Each structure stands twice: as C-alpha cells, then as structure tokens.
Amino acid sequence: MLKAVNLCKQFERTTKEGRKTKKQEFLAVDHVSLEAGRGEIVGILGPNGAGKTTLLRMLGNLMSPTEGEICLYDEQGEKIEEEIRRKKSIGYLSGNTKLYPRFSIREYLTFLGELYGMEREQIEKRVEQLIALFSMKEFADNRIEKLSTGQTQRASICRTLMSDPRLYILDEPTLGLDILSADTIINFMMHQKKEGKTILYSTHYLEEAEAICDRIYMIFQGKIVAQGSPGQLMEETGKDSLRGAFQQIFENLQDKGKE
C-alpha cells in the first residue's frame, strides 16, 4: 500500500524579460496527498504539463520530493524504510524506461531475476512463464533493438512483472499502442488487481480510465483538483461519462481563473 502526504517538487524555469533572463522557482507538484490500497487501480489524469510524470517519478524513487513524505507499506502493514527494499517492491514503467537494446528479452529478464536475488531455477521458470503469457516466443531471443513498438512495450511490461512487485507505477502505459496491444496491457492490470496488487497509473485515455479505475485523481498545475471514483466524479458534475466530467471540471477551473 502506498500513501503520500503533502508532496511538493520545486523546479526552476527561466523567463525572459527584455534582455534579462530570470530564474524563477515554481512547484511542479504542489502539496499532493494520495493513497492507493491493495487491489486498487488508481488513475492519475490531467492535461500535459500538469505534473503527472513528476509525481509518479517521486513515488517511484527516481526523484526526491522537495517537501512531503511517501510511505510504502508491506503486507503486514509495516512501513518499508530501506531504499533497496522499496525499489524491490515497486514496478515502475514510463516512456523513458527503455530496455537494453543489445540484449534479447530472455537475457534481459534473466539479468533482472539475478538482480532481484532469485534462484536460477526460479528465474528460468518465471522467464518461460512470462514469455508464454505475453506470447513473445518468436522474438524472445532477438535483440530488443530489432523489435516493433508493441513488442517492446510488451517486453517492458514483462520487465516490471519479473520481480512480482506489490505496487505498479505505470506512466502512460498504453500511449501510442494499437487496440490489441493496449488490451493486453489493460488485461494485465485487471489481472494484477485481482491478485491484490496496487496499480497507480497515468493516462490520457478517459474511456479506459473510466472502465478500470477504482479511484481517480485529477491534477492541474501540480494540484489535485478533483478526486473520487469515476462514478462519483460523474455524479458531482452531472455528466454521464468520465470524458464529460473531465471537461466540466476544467471548464469550471477556467471560469474560476477568469474571475
């Protein structure tokens, strides 16, 4: 289980005023608190530049927050303090987490298994299982640089699965995939949910989020502007789809901005 309290991340941006350049600090993530429990799929929605990726990076141990606290709990409900153990219990995936192009999928997964401290037999079994599960048999021994986008994305998902983590943090996992590849990934998330895993993911596809998310956080300019189950959000805005709710919420925000 994951709990974040008052997370902030400060960045600098340069603005030009005439001939002077000015450095200005701003909060890319502004006091965000969120929770994701066992067996939950939690969606992070928001326009480009809202701070979704920064938020997920902090939750995935790639960035340290300027302020606030992230707590990760193990199955007994105890807080995991050690960084290596935290990393072991999180499967993190984003568009920037690429695979070693000069390795084959099988080699890569074996390397991961070793790194996670698994036994040799266990590694072999798990690799075969994953390759079968994602039907990657034909290209499992090709170099990853030779694979297509969809194949690479399937291999990436496999990577996060190798250690059987308790928490998945997925940054736009279905971006740019065809319907069939996207379905594989959605099925995978549903399956993990059934196993009692926690999934935190960001997306721009609202229909997809409506279908699978238990809870949704909408982010705008680093702040959470709405949260709740898809049903709650639709009810609050009086719309019959998440897309409608999303549009309504941002319209309201813009009206507020004008006032």
Place this chain on the structure above:
Amino acid sequence: MRRKKSVIEILCLKEIKDILRDKKTLVIMVLVPLLLYPAMIMGLTLFLSQMGKNQLESTYYVVYDKKDESLVQEIRKVYEEIKEEEELSLEFLTGDTSFLEEKKTELFIKEEKHTTEIRIEYNSTNQDSSLAHSQVKKVLGAYEAQLLEQRLRERGLEKEFFTPIVLESKDEATHSQTLSLSLGGSLGMLLITTIMTGAFYPTIDVTTGEKERGTLETLLTLPVSNFQMILSKFMAVSLFAGISALLSILSIGGSLAFLFGSLAKELEETALEIDVTYFLSCLPLLLVVVLVTALLLAAVSMCFCIFAKSFKEANNYFTPVMLVIMFASMVSMLPSVELELKTALIPIVNVSLLIKAVIAQNLSFSLAMVIIFVNLAYSILTVWVLAKIYSSENVLFQDGFQSFNLFEKRSRIKPNTIPKTGDLLLATAVLLLLLLYLGLAAGARSQMAGALVNQLLILSLPLFLGWYMKLEVKTVFSCNLPKAKPVTGAVVLYVGTYSLVMVLSSFLMGLMPESTGNMEAVYGELLAYPLPLLLLVMAFMPAVGEELFFRGLLFGSWKYRLGPLAAMVISSLIFGGFHMSLVKLLPTAMLGLCFSYVVWKTGSIYPSMILHFMNNLLALMMMKYEEEIGGFLPILVKAELEGGELLWMTAIGTVCIAAGILVMGKGKETLK
C-alpha cells in the same frame, strides 16, 4: 547449488556484455592498437629506409662557370680520390642547368694571390640541395687539406705544426640511455594515450550512452544503489581499458622487435647492448603498472562522462582531458626529469617516467611499487568521491552539474544553505592558486611578506565565502562555546596526536633526509624578525585562518554532505597537502584529523583554534630557542628519534589518543 552472484558482479557482467556487443567500441579498442601501431611503426621504418636508399643512389650536380675550368679540374681530382670512402656522388657541369632544379649547388670562384674564395650557392630548405651542399663541402675540405699539406711541405714544416691540439670527444652514454631519452618519452605517451582512448569510449558507452538510450532511468528503478552502479561500471571500463592497453603493449612491442630485427645489420654493434632478459624480467611489473594505469584513467574518464548529458558533451570533455594527460605523459621526454619519490607521486607522469626508466635499465623496484600503490589509491579515491557526489536525479532530469551554489547571484542564495562539494573543491583550488601566485610573488620580496600574504589569504577566503553564501556561523563554522569536559579530552587527544606526529615525522625524515636541511633554510631568515610579529604571523593567524578554512568551511560543510568521517579524512588530506611538502603531508594531515575530531566532538571551533595556536607556538619556540629547549627537554628538538624513544612515544601517543577519545565521549551530535 551454485553460488549467487553479488549485485556488483551481475551489473559488471551486464556492462561487459553490453560493451562487447557494440561493434564501434570494439573496433576502436581492439583494431586501433592491433593494426594502427604496427602500421604506423612499420610505415615509418619503410619510409626512413627508402629515404636512406634514395640518398645513397642519388647524384647531385655542381654547376660552375667555364672560366674556372682549371680549378674545378683540381677539385675534381680530389673528389675522385675520396668519393668511394665518403660515399659521394657528384657530377660537375658548366653553365646554366636550371633543368636540374634543386638537386644542385653552384660554385662561384674568385682567385687572388694566396687565397681562393669559393662561394657555394644552395637552398637550405630543399633537402636535395642541402645534401649536395654538404657533399661539396666535404670535397672542398679535402681539397683545402691537400693544398695546406702541399704548402707546408714546400716550406719544410710538419703537418702537426698546425694542429697543436687534437680534439676528440666520446659520448659515454650507453645505447639504452640514449634510447630511453629518445624513445622513453614517446613510448610512454603512446601507451598512456592508448589506455585513455581504450577507457574513454567504453566509459561514454556505459554512462552517457546508457543515459541517451534511456536505460539509465530503468536501471535506477531497480534495486541497485548508486555506489554499486558506479563501481560496476568502473570495473567494466577498467577491464576494457586494461585489455586495450595490453594489446597495445603487444603490438608496439612486436612492431619494435620487427623494426630492430630489420635494422639489425646496421645496428649490429649497438643492438648487442640491449639486454633482452632485463626487459623480460620487467614485463610482469610493467603489466601490473599498465593495469593500474587503466584503473586510474577509467576513473578519470568516469568523472567526466557520468555528468555529461549526451555523447557530444562527453566528447567535448574528452579533448581537454586528453590534452592534459598527453602533456603530463610528455614530461618524461625532458632529460632532467627522473623517476624519484616526488615524481612517483604524480599520476600519469609517474607511469611515463617508469617506462623511461625501464628502457634506460635503471628501474628501482621500490619506486615501481610506490607507483602501483599511488595509482591504485588515486583511482579508488576518485571512484569513491564520485559515488558520493553522484546524484542520479540531477544527472537524469537536470543539468547534471548542480554541485555549485557559488555561481548563483548572492541575492538568490538562501541563507544558511550548506555549501556543496563543488563549491568547496572550487574554493580549495582558488585558494591554492592564489597562494601559489600571490604568495610566491610576495615571498620574492621577503619571507615575512610571503607568510603574511599567505595567512591573510587563508583567513579572508572563508570569511568572504561565509558572507557571500550567507552561511550561519554556528552550523558551518561551529562558533559555539564548548563544555569543559570534552575540552579536557581534546587536550589529551592533542598530546597523544603530537607524540604520534613526532614518531611519524622522525620516520619520514629518515626516509627523505634531503628535506630536513631544506626546512632550516626556509625558516632561518624568518626567525630573525621580532618575536611579537612572529607570534602573530606564524602562530596566531594560522590558528584562526586555517581553522576557519579547513575545520570551519571544509569540514563543517562536508560533515553534512558526506558524513563526519569522510569529512575528517578529506579535509585533513587537503590540510596536509596545503603545506606543500612531502615530509609534512602525513604528519600535518594527522594533526588535521585530530583538530577536526575536536571540532566535531566539542561542537566548537575555539578549542581547535587554541590547540592549533599552541602547536604552532611550540614549533616556533623550538626553532627560535632550540638550544634552551634542548637543554630542558631534549626529545622535543631531536630530528630523528631512536628505537626506544620511538617505542615509548608511540605508546604514550596511543594511550593519550584513546583516553582523549574516551573523555570526549559521544560529544555534541550537531548533524541534522
């Protein structure tokens, strides 16, 4: 059951596999040394021997005016006599022969009563013309000698009458000595640059390349610590640098063997002087040195590549780094620079001097050991510091080098931010440069002025930085009032440290006796100044300034950034280094350790300032009133201690240090 591999092993194997699968890197690493060097060396040999042959076969032309025919005939006669012996090949022609272009000289002859003036015209920038010139000069020389002999005979004089002194110089240098001078420097440079190229490209591949391919972010989500990651990359890179170095040794050695083999006839006498068994016996040592150099250069290239955002940026760093390394490796080409303890401590330079020494056949085994140890120590230190200051977040998502606060405008610096490692290293470097230039310039006027300027610089830098970076005096400079108990412990600790410092100095002076006399020369002039001035400049100012800089700024900031132990070690080594003397380095560093421990445990800089003052006062008194103190406590002024004294001083030292640490106890833990 098979043993499980450690994380570092797994990562290292992954890096090796990854590098091996990149063909471009392999080509640079393997083919360059294996093909390029033999090709270069053999090409050069062929070219040189071809040129030699051409010279032997060519005929040069001497052009003269028809009216001088009779004189030229005589010269020609002389030429016919000596041409076999001197290997000359000339043809004498009259008139204008511009078609011969540059393969010629022209003679202009003017005869008078007793002398004949012969002017030779040639073009010195043209090799053929200048060769023709030297041949003609030989002929004319022989002709002159003949004329002289003839004239002397006519007057009934001996030839020896005109040569009262016969000068003959003989070069005593052995063949390997001349060879070492001409070859040693360039071989060292060739080897070092090869190792550097061998290290640099794999480094770019595993650091910048990994970042650009987007796999670094993946790696950082895996259960791997920064230290494991950096260490494994370093090991993989060192392996390849080492292999490429070994390959180049083989190929350079092989091609040189070929070269000597093909020139064997010409070198017959000298070649015998080269003792092959000597080189073979040096080979294992040489291999170890090369491997250690590979480690060092791998560490150096890691430093630059790991912060680079892209391949291009890494390549930009490569050129200046390579230039510095090439320059350092060229130092051994200077005949006066020899391998000794001092030069053995300078990285790169020491390896290149070692190769020179091997070729000159005067390698000292103990110095080779020093070189191996020193290079190993440098590379471990570099990688360790690298792992400490590496921040994956900065490297991945920001400018990479965010290790400087100093470059911000003062208005943008927040009060009481702890200086970063980059700031501290920069401050140290700036101070060192200022001391070298301003201190030396002032020191040229008088030693007192030099010492005064040095102390003012050391004092003003921490004050300036403290103001500029808005440091809080309590946190960084530890300007707090101490408690009585830890201060007592501090005094005991200092007494213990001082005893050990005496033991260590005595031992080091035994090792390097030449530096003892040096010290008296340095301080002799200073001691003539009045005592109050001496106290101010040599005891009080260093106690305040050096404590503020080394224990305040450096230790005080690093203890937050790197932890107190690392901060103690690094700041004390820099403290030792600042005294710019090999004999003083370790003893001073030891005092630095003691002072920084005192600052850490008492939570205050004042006790260490007072101890530092007492320490300098004691040293000053011992130099100024050597005899008086010697009569009262002889052990203090002895340059070298004897066995028994060493023993009980060590015992006292150890006991006092233990007691001091015990009394100081846990002390003030001021870390946040």
